[in-house]
Amino acid sequence: MPLFWLILIVLVIAAVGYMLGRSRALANAGGDSRELHSLPSYYGWNVALKAMVPTFGLLIVWLLAQPLYVNSVISGMIPDSAIDDGSSRGLVMAEVRRAATGLDNAVAQGLMDEDFARNARADFTDVTQRLKDAGQIVTAEVTQTVLRAAQRYRIVNSTGYLIMSIAAIVVALAGTLFALRETRALFRARNVVEFGIHALLVAAASIAILTTVGIVLSLVFNTWEFFRLYPASDFFFGLNWAPSFSGRGGSSDLGVLPLLWGTFYISIVALAVAVPIGLFAAIYLSEYASPRVRSVAKPLLEILAGIPTIVYGLFALLTVGPLLLKVFGDDGLGWMQAGTAVMTAGLVMGIMLIPFVSSLSDDIINAVPQAMRDGSYGLGATQSETIRQVVIPAALPGIVGAILLAASRAIGETMIVVLGAGAAARLSLNPFEAMTTVTAKIVSQLTGDADFASPEALVAFALGMTLFVLTLGLNIIALYIVRKYREQYE
């Protein structure tokens, strides 16, 4: 039975349970809903929740556990002799799974009947041919062992799903019955539903947190793997970034410093553009602009934040780069060799960051109490004196927080760098030279066809980890500063 139908059945059981629970509670109170402890719908939800929650919990656990169980059963069937040199049990298992899927699809297309697919004596060359006819990917001739294992795999799996379906329906029915039995006029259904909602919210929050933890762990493990293949000191202190593209390590130089330098250089150029422009725009919008101008200008400015970064990248590649080249290139000052440079990417990234700085700063400047401004005006200060000496100092911690958030955006930016700054990892002070950043290199290391276990590919995780630690640090500092600021006016 497909999972979709199973879920639908459980939902139907829950819906029926809802109706039954509601009417049973009403009947118990003699039809007078004022005699009930809770509103009638709560009794319905109580039944529905008790039908659904344990069932879906069971389904999730089962779906996670079954593949593990089936894998261990099937891989026990494969004798060591069936595993070729240079191959591994994992690869053979992948082959088994592929064959099993192929059999499933062939049956679904009507090229085989179920009996044939299960036939233990089927000729494996014939099966291979039929699988190929069905358009299934078969890497080699399906061997006898693989075929037997695949057949067994299908049987164990389908039995497992059958048992799961029955168990799920039984659990759903049992939950419904249990809940219906406890439904009485004085039963505190409202509190149960309240608890259910609480649990739902906790679950949502913990999924978000656990995902973060999971991402970090996967980074940590892969980084660890990388450092076993490549010395950490060479990674952190190496001045040269020159991965060999043939794979297989040894000849690669994987020093992170040129990449970090490129990241910081481009981010600094970007912030040098974004911070003054963004801050001044925010001051104009919050202090000088009339409400009408503000109501038009602020959303327009925020549109900048909605432009996909790839579009900014195109803008850098096609407009800003050639423009800079005209001024600073060989025809002009002669400092620039090509359109892709730190300056190109930095300028465009700065434009991208303007709305981050201005929007946050604007909110923070608006949060400075009017009483502060009145106090200053009342002493005979002009508007710009008031802004410079009272409003900005009062808002400064928040503005610093906004700038740090923009900085962590800049450090994590990829597309603009790929298109605007080039791909050469270089340690140089000239902002008109091409450089590259950590993020751009993560992309290029993982999109090649390097072996996934080689240091050239694994270095991406170490780079990711480095970047993660950097931006996390910046975000923590930013949050700390913003929070400190909040306490000031409460």
Place this chain on the structure above:
Amino acid sequence: MNDMTAVDKTVETQRTKIAAQNVNVYYGDSHAIKDVNVEIEDKTVTAFIGPSGCGKSTFLRCLNRMNDTIDICRVTGDILLEGEDIYAKSVDPVQLRAQVGMVFQKPNPFPKSIYDNVAYGPRIHGMAKSKSDLDDIVEKSLRRGAIWDEVKDRLHAPGTGLSGGQQQRLCIARAVATEPEVLLMDEPCSALDPIATAQVEELIDELRENYSVVIVTHSMQQAARVSQKTAFFHLGNLVEFGPTGQIFTNPEDPRTESYITGRIG
């Protein structure tokens, strides 16, 4: 001259500091102040009383053009400070506010040190020639604000760390530091406890020696305690203006009597 001047002459009369003639204030379409005529004397505490929304704060804010910061606010009529129209084109509102200082309802020290709070005005207006000059101005102002003894050992601590009453006296010291001629106070004690209120009231009485003080208050007892002259506003009109004693004991207008005895408001 209106008929109230006759009453004024019965008490010791000071020079007129601010004269308001036929002042009308509009917020967009609503008419907030209607034809107000009032003469505020030098070295006198003048109290504005009246129910909420009667326009007393609005009128107070006209006296140093704080209403200029509100876009929809329009003022007509003449307000003369020492005989000069403060709404004339030649008058710089920023300079005017240095002459007519203001203390607000809620204490609003800047998020700076106590010293910098007081030094703010003098610095902006270039009143001190040197650092020691500035130190003198700060000390003098804090003494006038009756808070010097409490803060002299921590001048560089943040002004926001003081208690509410101390903050309000700091704000008064800050306003005094620019050496204004008139001090406007918009319900300066409404955010304070009785003890701090008493301290501020005592301070207001001392300030009378040097300044003309105008105070808006909701508390009629406070008006009776600190002011020599009282103006009663109702629905945007100045109902009655005269010596405080007369307003509270023998009001001429029935509306004033109703308000003072607690029947309206």
